[in-house]
Amino acid sequence: MISRHLSLMLVLGSMSLPALAQTEATDRTLDGVTVVGTRMPEVKQNAAASITIISAKQIQEMSQILPDMQAIVGYFVPGVPPTGNSVNERYNTLRGRSILVLIDGIPQSTPLRATSRDLRTIDPSAVERIEVIKGATAIFGNGANGGIINIITKQNKEHRPVGGMATLAYTDHNFFKTSEKTSGYRAGGQIYGEVGDFSYLASGTFTQTGSPISAGGVYLSPRYGLGDTKSLNALVKFGYAFSERTHLEAMYNLFRSEQQSPLVASGGKYLVSPRIGVPGKQPAEAIPEGIPHNHNAYIKLTSQELFSHTDLEVSIFARGVKVITDYRKHNPKSPRWEETSGQALTRALQTGARAQLLSRLRPASETTLHLLYGVDFLLDKTSQPLVDGRYWVPELKAYNYAPFAQGKLNLADRFTLKAGARYDWINVQVPDYDVLRVRKTDPQIHVSGGTLRYRNLSVNAGLTYNGLHSFQPYFAYSQGFSIYDLGRTLRSAKSDVLGKIETDPVRTHNYELGFYSPLEHLFGEGTRLDLQGAVYYTYAALGSDLKSENGFWVVDRSPQRILGVELSADATLSPKLSVGATFSALEGYKETSKGAWSTYMSGQSIPPLKVTAHVTYRPIQALSLRLYGLHTGRRARFTPATPGGNDYQEAEGPVQPITLVSGQASYALGHFTLGVGVENLLNTSYYPVQSQLVARDAEYVQGNGRMTTLSLSYRF
Secondary structure, three states, rough: OOHHHHHHHHHHHHHHHOOOOOHHHHOOOOOOOOOOOOOOEEEEHOOEEEEHHHHHHHHHHHHOOOOOOOHHHHHHHHOOOOOOOOOOOOOEEEEOEEEEEEEEOOOOOOOOOOOOOOOOOHHHHHEEEEEEEOOOOOOOOOOOEEEEEEEEOOOOOOOOOOOOEEEEEEEEEEOOOOOOOOOEEEEEEEEEEEEEEEEEEEEEEEEEOOOOEEOOOOOEEEOOOOOOOOEEEEEEEEEEEEOOEEEEEEEEEEEEEEEEEEEEEOOOEEEEOOOOEOOOOOOOOOOOOOEHHHHHHHEEEEEOOOOOOOEEEEEEEEEEEEEEEEEEEEOOOOOOOOOOOOEEOOOOOOEEEEEEEEEHHHHEEEEEEEOEEEEEEEEEEEEEEEEEOOEEEEEEEEEEEEEEEEEEEEEEEOEEEEEEEEEEEEEEEEEEOOOOOOOOOOOOOEEEEEEEEEEEEEEEEEEEEOOOOOOEEEEEEEEEEEEOOOHHHHHOEEEEEEHOOOOOOOEEEEEEEEEEEEEEEEOOOOEEEEEEEEEEEEEEOOOOOOEEEEEEEEEEEEEEEEEEEEEEEEEEEOEEEEEEEEEEEEEEEEEOOOOOOOOEOOOOOOOOOEEEEEEEEEOOOEEEEEEEEEEOEEEEEOOOOOOOOOOOOOOOOOOEEEEEEEEEEEEOOOOOOEEEEEEEEOOOOOOHHHHHOOOOOOHOOOOOOOEEEEEEEEEE
């Protein structure tokens, strides 16, 4: 079976050999693609950085296979691991480092106590495009040691009074057989328009997923699963144009997700048998896990040519999130929370403001200079109580002020030089608190509160050569920093003095050499090949891996190095046929106490090699057929505690290769579009990368078997 799947994967890859690709023909042209996630709108290939843009068309098509943000990003972006078929994003990294996730520039990451739900805070139906800027950066501040994922919400691009669309979809995890509760549905709609100087957009989607099953027809464990979940997303945008140059925009987005499964987790033995779902009920005191709410809102004023050759942008924003994790029954062998059962939740409220100016100067006849400068403010309040009211992590308050400046100098349309800096003042107020003991007999530790002060200067620089249209190389150096999951450290404090607790931030240095190469008419008139590649190296004097001590995660501060390579490209072979693939591989090392770089970083940060490939064929204008292939490599860097046993440390389990094929088709009939999507087309039995490497019985869960989605949409 595996050999047959691998053969199909190789066929897909061979069709893509002229290019390694990742976008549709209508979205793939690199020329003129403007990136806003850099805060200085610029053409992608002049940014001196590796950037992936996931277009609205790609999001729409992949959503017909699996409408999940982590699955979409995990497929299209080199350097990001594939979806773990789980709501938990603990192993979701970018180039082995932490990711700062933004929605319209609003942070979704919570560095004071991570929710591990950063991407799953918005439905794909509300997303216009996704910009992924890879490599350490501090342009948005704390958290982007691996890069930025900027999710841009839907935009009204049509200048007419009213327009919109409606969509209905039916999903079944066992479409060709009779099984109970494996089906789900999805309904949504959008309406938008422009009347005079006023514009509006409203979007809503409701989803109910069914109980997922494996390729063998067995229900999957519901713990952290995507099945049996109700989710709602509502997006509203209003805009008003005071003049051609000055515009005011307001946005609000609500996302809510809650799992109510008729199943409970059962069995499971790592590397022996999977954890499955069986009919049952949670204890009466347990409440549904999920995201009761994730609110995002902003008001933004933009004014072009506020004064000579200078634009202004000012915004205020707010974000509030509540995440409820799974119920944990007391286990005498591995107790927590003073030997009681319980359920944890994380609450965060972030409010902030930004003001920036962008000036365009011409110091010489063939030289242009763009200068971006401004200041950010962010107030973050985060806590992690238990449902019963006890605090695991007390409410922490972080005040962040940061001036920044970024310049881009274009020399005779041949060289583009970028350089910038950001200085962060961060004060974190920690109240007096008692550490929640593991056992009732443990000594009570009382921590006297105070203020943790962080001061950080981050710089970046890059050089791009644009003299040749067909080959545009760049070199970049960038720094990033993050307060790494501070609450996790504080809740495990062993000292009653705040200053003795290890809370230093993680600072990374990223070096990158890459290129963009758009080649037109390579295979004939109207054909195109777009190539993109990069090699990179990152270093951190203080690490950010987690390691297990007495059954709990603690931060491993050993210095780290990561080396990696990425290739992606895109080919239009004819008006009917386009093909492509991506390749990414990286490795990470930790420095030992003796100064040797001989220890591998765990799978929590370093995923295995990943290859994706796709083929799109349009036999007629109204019909599109697509195949998507995904292959992950083998990574086995660690040995079990017992020779010949299966007792690996968490995040050090051996990862075996996975090969999956999915398909999608759509047919346009007037204002209607019929769609079908099939995840795991060959019904392959497999374990996701995350369930393999975590090396725990409770998370050793198989991936989805074949899942079929039928959809109908109407556009007006």
